[in-house]
Amino acid sequence: MKIKAFLLITSLLPFFAAAQGNNFSLSGKIGSLNAPAKAYLDYMDNGVNHEDSTILVNGAFRFKGSISGIASARLALDHDGGGKQRAVYTGDVIYIYFGKEQIMITSNDSLENAYFSGSNVYNEFLAYNKKIGGTIMALTKAANADFNSGTPEQQRDSAYMKAVANRFRNNIKARETKQFEFAKANPDSYFGLVALSESAGSDINVAKAEPVYMALSKNLRETDMGKELAQRIAANSATAVGATAPLFTQNDVVGKPISLESLRGKVVLVEFWASWCGPCRSENPNLVKDYAQYKNKGFEILSVSLDNSKENWLKAIDADGLPWLHVSDLKGWNNAVGRLYGIRAVPANFLLGKDGKVIASNLRGEDLNKKLASIFNN
Known part of the structure; x- marks a missing residue:
């Protein structure tokens, strides 16, 4: 009788999971870290921010929840109990996208060197970044390596520092150009929307950005990111000098x-x-x-x-x-x-x-x- 009860409970587990509304899981195995090592996940789903954290046990951690579509996320790993702020701003941190998927992250030492499996969205994210020249974090890391490649004398020289900074700015500008071209070429891709949103920035060139925005598929424009971009385009003229500021x-x-x-x-x-x-x-x-x-x-x-x-x-x-x-x-x-x-x-x-x-x-x-x-x- 106990065996039958156990089998019944086991068979109902998928039903309970569905009832709780969990449609994604993000599991990890980073070396053999234990407490006080802690993972922090912040993710944005349809304009709503979610925060979660968990302690690592023999390197393992798991997050699960429910999202409406594709979520953008920041995953930070505190290796030694220094707290979330240090992990996020100076520690082991990655920025990713994921969908309604069962994702596994594995690495011998860090999130930065981790391998992802089980996520088509993440694979699309990698392909997108390859097209545009890398993430901001990757370009920043490259700029730091560029600076550190100089001699101590060069690193104290203002002309050397200016040259490194100029190369970094040029790389960012080239990335923005590629993002805009990606958005034009991929109006049905979620990352086409991401590309346009990022490349448009705050000071939007409406004449340039609006036609590309309107060419995006309707379902993309109706996402929270799509609506926010529409608001930014509208705000460009609504907050211009001489305009009556929007009431709130x-x-x-x-x-x-x-x-x-x-x-x-x-x-x-x-x-x-x-x-x-x-x-x-x-x-x-x-x-x-x-x-x-x-x-x-x-x-x-x-x-x-x-x-x-x-x-x-x-x-x-x-x-x-x-x-x-x-x-x-x-x-x-x-x-x-x-x-x-x-x-x-x-x-x-x-x-x-x-x-x-x-x-x-x-x-x-x-x-x-x-x-x-x-x-x-x-």
């Missing part, structure tokens, strides 16, 4: 809705930032000075955070002493206002006149100081 409402730190329209009659700096953004934080002291100088003359700052952690957001506001208006939906890069304004990098900002029209964008430091002085000191 988002909650502040205590959940109170703040609307941009309610600030009409003031000169407003719509500032996109995040607690984790070093350049944003380094600009904050300048903004504090400008706010103190002009707030009584009709100047307001409305900061839109691309954080997804309320705790980190509030800590940064307090630590930097930022006394102006703050809003966020805590959806990270998927922030609704960020998408509306076509934001792909922070810091970014738009200076609006009393009538709500865009006066200038991406002013920082002395450029912002001079612009505000010309507005308020005349």
